[in-house]
Amino acid sequence: MIDSIDKKIIRVLQKGIPMTAEPFGVMAKECGISTTEFLNRLNDLKECGVLRRMGAVLQHRHAGYKANALCVWQVPEDQLDEAGKTISAENAVSHCYTRTTTPEWPYNFYTMIHAHTRQQCEEIAERIERENHFSGRRLFYSVKEWKKASMKYFAE
Amino acid sequence: MLTQYDKRVLNAIQGALPIAERPFAVLAKQLETTEEELLTDLKRLSDDGYIRRFGAFFDSNALGFHGSLVAVKVKEDSMQEVADAINRYNGVTHNYEREGEYNLWFTLQVQSEDERDNVLKKISELPGVLDLMNLPSEKTYKVRVRFNMD
Structure with missing residues (x-):
């Protein structure tokens, strides 16, 4: 399991990775450990599945992806x-989950679809539905982003 | 405007930042440029608003967190207050107003059922909240926001 140094590393990583030549060295110093230990621990965290990946997050509206829809279906177990x-392999789908249903809300299959326009979202959802033999899609387009942040694990 | 090269950079940096002493030097090599130039380009692309940030992505389940999507029916004229109150929770990472009967959808990460019940109870009691639906995730097939720049 992860120890207190790992938690420190996670907290520091969550502040963002600096765009400098030796970002991990900078962060290691902040954690009070050597760069080598920091890199070793990153490899361990990766190995055990805690750290999925590191990389850039784009401003997607800025990048031209202005339409996003939550698209849900009822899919047999x-x-x-x-x-x-199959659907996870779609580039336009960023998230794909199954979720608990309720009597009033029978949808169990959830996707987030991103495209340049609503028309494209609609086309992608329609194609996904056809290719997977689904029916009865429901799309909920976003009209306003009130919050988009990364989870702060182990916040102090 | 983004050049072809900028688009290649944006595509490349969304993938894995290598675990290495000089990770940008490794990426630069793949892009057939130098570390120094890549860092300059990254600075420009973030100043211009294309790059939100460089970060690490964790598996919340592996860290002992449980995720939910919560759909809320909010009275139109209370939207701002309700959204602001929801945003104050650290475990709320995404909060979007959407078209439809349930017009506000947010994600919530918690470490226990008790914590979740407690947060949702408080939110359901906010003025202007008409109904709230908790949809915990069961299986995760994909969590990856990646945009092809083409």
Whole structure:
């Protein structure tokens, strides 16, 4: 399991990776450990699945992706895994989950679809539906972003 | 305007930043440029608003957190107050107003059921909140925001 130094590393990483030649060296110093130990621990965190990846986050509206829709379906239990695998390979789909249903809300399959226009979102959802033999899609377009942040794990 | 080269850079940096002493030197090599030039380009692309930040992405389940999507029915004229109150929770990472009967959707990360119940109870009691639906995630097939610049 992760120890207090790992938590320190996670907290420092969450502040953002500096765009300098030796970013991990800078962060290691902040954690009070050597760069080598910092890199070793990153490799361990990667290995055990805690750290998924590191990289840039783009400002997607700025990058031209102005339309985003939450698209949900009702999918039979035994088709979920295959659909999840196929649909995750779609570039336009950033998130794909199954979720608990309620009597009033029977949808169990959730995707986030990003495109340049609503028309494109609609086309992508329609194609996904056709290719996976789904039906009854429901799209909820975003009209305003009130918050978009990274999770701050182990905030102090 | 973005050049072809800028687009290549933006595509490359969304992938894995290598775990190395000089990670940008490794990326620069792939892009057939120098570390120094790449860092200059990255600075420009973030000043111009294309890059939000460089960060690390964690598996919340592996860290002992549980995620939910919460759909809220909010009275139109209370939207700002309700959204602001929801945003104050550290575990709320995304909060979007959407078209539809449920017009506010946010994600919530918590470490326990108790914590979740507590937060959702408080939110459901906010003035202007008409209904709230908690949709915990079961299986995660994909969490990856990547945009092809082409």
